[in-house]
Amino acid sequence: RSDLGNARIAGLTEDLHLSNQQYSNVASVFYAGYLAFQLPSTLLIRKITAPVQFFLCAMLWGLFTTCTVAVKSYGSLIALRILVGAAEALLQGGLYFVSIIYKPRELGSRLAIIYSTSSLAGACNGLIALGVEENLSGVNGWAAWQWLFLARVIPMGFAFVDLIFVPASPEKLRFFFNEEEKALILRRSRLAQNTSEIKFLPTLILVLFKDPVFWLCVCVFSGMTFASAAFxxxxxxxxxxxxxxxxxxxxxxxxxxAISAVTTIFWAFLSDRIGQRLLIMMTNILIAIIGFILLLTVHSKGALMVGACFVLAGVQPGIAITTAFIPNSLPGRTLPMHSSYSDSGR
Structure with missing residues (x-):
């Protein structure tokens, strides 16, 4: 999703004659599609299985993002960003999927590895955008931002990796595991209080709404993700x-x-090691606040860059650890499945 920021300074806003407000609308409307399809995607994974859902996510996301190459107007860009958000929402089921495989003490570091790929993708976006602006701008009559979006066709190939190698559940491992390893993984899943039956129970939504821990996580997570999305x-x-x-x-x-990718994994592994989520979450918030203060008060390039690094180094780990906090607090497969909608802050 961060490719939009790189495309902006590569000529997107000038070529499409977007005002600052229109660009903000384009950035924001992504989350309309993302939010609308989060809960359905978590429920859908029960019906079509994880490998099929992740395959569809990668294929549709790649298709819609690549189609941005052909946009000619503000309206068409808005429509495509909604579709990109809806496609990316299919990945939401992955958070629930991970929570049924790993034990609570391991969940933070595993989710951090997933979330760190978002930071790594942002770093790769910068490198790709640098190469595109220097070498491809104007080639074949295409602007740099068009080449930038065309590169998004590459991840579609990884959709087939998901389809082939991702197991449908801990009970249905397919490749690279012998019978002893399969039995061990199944025991670990059951130690996390997971059962083989997954049911959607509307009454459990009411249980969540009455849980103050759930609302604390929603508030913290929303604040973190608002900051991350805007930044x-x-x-x-x-x-x-x-x-x-x-x-x-x-x-x-x-x-x-790059710094946020490293700090995301560091803080999450530390939280798993010491068994403390809340303290780490508060530390991450403090780091992000320091970053925003630097951005508002200093003027030198170096200090401003330090501030930008502090913001992402605090916000990104906080998102991963907060995401792990709710499944750790809710037993079984059903409550974590319902609680995954708290990720709507993204």
Whole structure:
């Protein structure tokens, strides 16, 4: 989703004659599709299984994102971003899927590995955008931002990896595991209080709504994800405003993302090791606050970059650890499945 920020300073807004408000609308409307399809995607994974759902996610996301190459107007860009958000929402079932495989003490680090790929993708976006702006801008009559979106066809190939290798459940492992390993994985799943029956019970939604821990996580998670969404959609433009050229800003945007990928894994593994989620969450919030204070108060390029790094180094780990907090607190497969909708803050 962060490719939009790189495309902005690669000429997207100029070519489509977008105002600042229109660009903000384009960035925001992604979450309309994402939010609308989050709960359905978590329920759908029970019907079509994880490998099929992740296959569809990768294929549809790649298709809709690549189609951005052909947009000619503000309206068509809005429509495509809604579809991209809806396609990415299919990945939401993955959070529930991970929670039924790993024990509670292991969940934070496993989710962190997943979330760190978002930061790594942001870093790769910066490198790809740098190469595109320097070498492909104007080639075949295409602007740099069009080449940037065309590169999104590549992840569609990984859809087939999901379809072939991702197991449908701990009970249905397929490749690379002998019988002893399969039995061990199944025992581990049951230690996490998971059963073989997955049922959607509307009454459990009411149980969640009455749980103050659930609402605490919703509030913290929403704050983290609002900050992340706003920051990542504008990060290249923010860095450019420090006084660098568009090409340099693309390169510099790699740094905050790379740092946040490392800190996400570090803090999550630490939280698993010491068995403490809440303290780590509060620490991450403090780090992000320090970053925002630096961005608001300092003026040198170096200090501003430090502030940007602090923001992502606090926000991204906080999202992963908060996501792990609810499944850790709710037994069985059904409550975590219902609680996954708390991720709507994204």
């Amino acid at each position: 990542t959609n504008f990060l290249p433009a923010i860095i450019k405003s420090f006084g660098w050229s568009s090409v340099t800003a693309q390169a510099m945007s790699v740094i905050p993302y």
